[in-house]
Amino acid sequence: MTTTTRPAIDAAALRADPAAYSLRVVVLPEPLRFGQDAAQDLEHLRLLRTLTSHAVRLHWTISGRPSFPLETYAHFVAPSDGVGLDDMGHAVEWARDYRYGTFYYRRGPGIVTVKDVRPGQPAARMVIEEGADRFERLAESPDGLPGPGDDELVTDAVEAGLAVEAGGRALVLPYRMRHWPVPYLAV
Template identity: 35%
Template structure:
């Protein structure tokens, strides 16, 4: 589906970390995968992880001004982070494509350090595919936990309070001309 819009009525539980944050990231990732526009706000102003990991996902909407307050532009660090996220967001900054026995990941979240990864080692590939769904770290065997640590070092997964979820969406609409990749 393209051209659709999703409006989330309740704040997404990113600020709590853990399973709720992993589920929220998966939701945003899947919306990105389908090129859906999402209007949402986080449950808290501060997030327990680096929001730069998420700049490829639909950013949070500005918070409405509170009565007698200054709203989202009140100068808080969290509001500044959300504004940076909104300014850096673009469709196709970070995604993966699947092949037989491998996954290729393109990461352009940081333009000065763009990277392409090929995940073809069986343990790493299996772990990446397993954490497409939010997964408790304790549910993974030692080999997959080690692979998740490698993926986390490369900023390909989000690990938060004992839960892990893959970050790059599997795009269904090509973001750039095929000759550019």
């Protein structure tokens, strides 16, 4: 009998080149530890948002809880397991709400469109025309540091539920849609 093992990839390798793992099954060998520092939680969520965008089939373990409400990150790839009983319960809640393609953005010529159909949230679609390039630059920023003059953009995105911030850094919540779910028209 042949056994297939999934490659264990550390978080640093995933952060360095997430596109290399697109559409692949990857195991994160160490738990992602949440709840000790909001800025660190933001960086873990940034990694999960990026991997969700690249449709990486990630198997990972959670320790603790992110400093933000579940509805802000339930659209990112959910944990497969938890370190303790409370963590496992949170992993189950997260997995219950996770569906690929429920909160994403797409770019077009001079615009960004956002679709939000997360469970428990009112469905919303929006088109960003003014500042679309700045929004996308912040969304794709590897560190979440706003550019010069982007303070108002961050404030507006947080107020609109499109971003969270901690420690002077922001995380745009919708991920860039790179792979269409099947069927792509499904709600």
